[in-house]
Amino acid sequence: xxxxxxxxxxxxxxxxxxxxRSAQAAKRRTTLIGVLALAILIMVAGRVxxxxxxxxxxxxxxxxxYLGRIFYLDNGRLVFTDITDWYWGLGxxxxxxxxxxxxxxxxxxxxxxxxxxxCFAATINLAVNPAQRFFARRFLEFCRTVPEIVFALxxxxxxxxxxxxGVLAIMIHTVGAxxxxxxxxxxxxxxxxxxxxxxxxxxxxxxxxxxxxPQVLPNFASYAxxxxxxxxxxxxxxxxxxxxxxxxxxxxxxxxxxxxxxxxILLLIIATVMIIDLVTERIRHRLISLEHSR
Amino acid sequence: xKTSRMFPDQAAIRAHHAALVAGPQRERWVTLAIVLVMAxxxxxxxxxxxxxxxxxxxxxxxxxxxxxxxxxxTPGTQLWALLKALAETVAIAFLGTLLAALIAFPLGFLAxxxxxxxxxxxxxxxRFSDSIRGVDTLIxxxxxxxxxxxxxxxGVLAIMTSDIGAFSKLYSEAIEAIDRRAGEGVTSTGGxxxxxxxxxxxxxxxxxLISQMLYYFESNTRSxxxxxxxxxxxxxxxxxxxIRTYxxxxxxxxxxxxxxTVAAIDFVSSRLRLAIVGERTGRL
Numbered sequence: 001x002x003x004x005x006x007x008x009x010x011x012x013x014x015x016x017x018x019x020x021r022s023a024q025a026a027k028r029r030t031t032l033i034g035v036l037a038l039a040i041l042i043m044v045a046g047r048v049x050x051x052x053x054x055x056x057x058x059x060x061x062x063x064x065x066y067l068g069r070i071f072y073l074d075n076g077r078l079v080f081t082d083i084t085d086w087y088w089g090l091g092x093x094x095x096x097x098x099x100x101x102x103x104x105x106x107x108x109x110x111x112x113x114x115x116x117x118x119c120f121a122a123t124i125n126l127a128v129n130p131a132q133r134f135f136a137r138r139f140l141e142f143c144r145t146v147p148e149i150v151f152a153l154x155x156x157x158x159x160x161x162x163x164x165x166g167v168l169a170i171m172i173h174t175v176g177a178x179x180x181x182x183x184x185x186x187x188x189x190x191x192x193x194x195x196x197x198x199x200x201x202x203x204x205x206x207x208x209x210x211x212x213x214p215q216v217l218p219n220f221a222s223y224a225x226x227x228x229x230x231x232x233x234x235x236x237x238x239x240x241x242x243x244x245x246x247x248x249x250x251x252x253x254x255x256x257x258x259x260x261x262x263x264x265i266l267l268l269i270i271a272t273v274m275i276i277d278l279v280t281e282r283i284r285h286r287l288i289s290l291e292h293s294r
Numbered sequence: 295x296k297t298s299r300m301f302p303d304q305a306a307i308r309a310h311h312a313a314l315v316a317g318p319q320r321e322r323w324v325t326l327a328i329v330l331v332m333a334x335x336x337x338x339x340x341x342x343x344x345x346x347x348x349x350x351x352x353x354x355x356x357x358x359x360x361x362x363x364x365x366x367x368t369p370g371t372q373l374w375a376l377l378k379a380l381a382e383t384v385a386i387a388f389l390g391t392l393l394a395a396l397i398a399f400p401l402g403f404l405a406x407x408x409x410x411x412x413x414x415x416x417x418x419x420x421r422f423s424d425s426i427r428g429v430d431t432l433i434x435x436x437x438x439x440x441x442x443x444x445x446x447x448x449g450v451l452a453i454m455t456s457d458i459g460a461f462s463k464l465y466s467e468a469i470e471a472i473d474r475r476a477g478e479g480v481t482s483t484g485g486x487x488x489x490x491x492x493x494x495x496x497x498x499x500x501x502x503l504i505s506q507m508l509y510y511f512e513s514n515t516r517s518x519x520x521x522x523x524x525x526x527x528x529x530x531x532x533x534x535x536x537i538r539t540y541x542x543x544x545x546x547x548x549x550x551x552x553x554x555t556v557a558a559i560d561f562v563s564s565r566l567r568l569a570i571v572g573e574r575t576g577r578l
Binding site for chain 1: 335354388424427430437441517520538
């Protein structure tokens with residue numbers, strides 16, 4: 001049997017639907033204003049950034065032709081037909097790639113150590129006083145706002161060409177980035193063990209060692225691994241400014257139009273980053289499950 | 295006796311709780327092994343990358359000299375040009391982020407388990423965005439310069455390309471994390487798959503997507519400051535030039551300009567995030 005749903009009286013429905021319509025209209029107006037503002041911003045930005053869609057359209061073929069060209073050897077055949085010719089410089093590139101990994105490793109390690117000693121000063125719960133916290137935070141901000149390539153440019157002038165300025169640049173950036181993340185982890189800890197340690201006469205660093213570190217170590221390690229992955233990518237372009245690693249060979253190949261070398265080196269970099277990505281993700285998942293099992 | 299209570303016989307206690315002591319002991323060996331391996335690799339790296347105290351020392355002395363020369367920061371005679379380049383930088387970051395978000399939006403759905411049933415499509419989309427992400431923005435800038443020539447437009451395209459990878463990964467994760475009941479509700483009242491996505495999924499993921507976009511806008515401003523180094527527009531060109539010609543006071547001025555701009559954008563974008571998204575994606 002069909003059951004009739006009772007309807008509201010028409011006057012009431014009219015009032016309600018009018019209210020609904022006006023609410024919808026107001027919402028639409030806000031959206032419209034937002035879209036208009038966005039459109040104006042896009043026009044202005046497009047003007048400033050010299051966006052030229054016609055040029056893009058006309059030259060779009062060049063991207064595909066460029067991407068096509070890097071997959072052909074000098075003798076006009078596809079790169080996959082002759083791997084030994086394509087990867088003629090494999091030994092040299094692998095050694096540069098190994099350099100790149102070591103640059104990222106050292107930069108991450110030193111950066112993580114620096115971030116460890118600085119992060120406690122930047123927290124609400126463990127800073128000695130507000131002034132220390134303020135300065136620690138500004139310092140970390142400075143370290144991570146200035147791009148690492150800029151540090152690398154300056155350090156290349158000061159320390160000379162080679163991997164050393166690359167390591168130092170990555171280290172400073174890592175201090176800033178990890179210091180912030182570490183501080184956030186420390187701010188979310190359980191403070192009771194710290195109070196216990198201090199009540200039994202521990203100094204600040206003793207309390208940190210025995211009450212804070214066990215709580216935060218898995219998280220710290222996980223963030224450091226994530227940073228390592230990012231730093232491998234960063235280290236791959238350090239060579240652009242003369243700070244060591246595979247970037248030097250890559251920019252040379254791009255600038256001098258050694259097409260097949262470009263694809264060979266790019267694929268090496270992509271493969272390395274993917275492998276590092278997979279390995280660190282595995283370890284990070286284990287670290288996180290370790291933390292949950294506690 | 296009092297002293298014996300304060301200094302109990304440690305050996306006896308260890309013997310009594312042998313199992314309890316042994317567990318942490320093994321953990322300690324593992325920790326030690328990890329630390330030793332890490333230190334070994336670090337040592338290898340230090341030797342291979344030719345670190346030396348002499349080099350570090352002389353470099354630090356040099357850096358000190360540069361720092362001295364940085365005070366006071368001045369714009370030199372090109373304040374106007376620098377401001378223009380800075381505006382270009384912000385425009386590059388803005389357009390690059392926006393375009394990347396627009397292109398990554400459908401890719402996110404193609405890579406998410408709950409909206410794309412076809413495994414192959416998912417796999418290909420993910421590998422595609424992974425390979426894009428594996429290449430640094432600077433490299434993309436170099437490639438785009440070959441297509442559209444030197445200038446900021448290449449920068450926009452470079453930022454866009456490298457962010458497509460990051461966004462499509464983040465978006466697919468956000469889409470996979472949603473509550474599926476809303477979409478099921480739409481389907482149960484007769485909505486098509488597209489309707490379920492439009493009214494069941496999009497409203498849930500939109501705040502996450504927008505807040506990610508705003509966050510990336512800030513970090514892209516930082517990336518946009520450097521792509522000028524390879525000739526893709528923005529303030530990086532001036533910065534690299536000033537460093538190469540040892541105009542340290544102008545270098546300091548440009549770095550300060552960048553810091554102020556990034557701080558301003560950070561402020562605006564966190565305000566916008568609060569206004570659009572509300573408190574819920576604030577701190578957990």
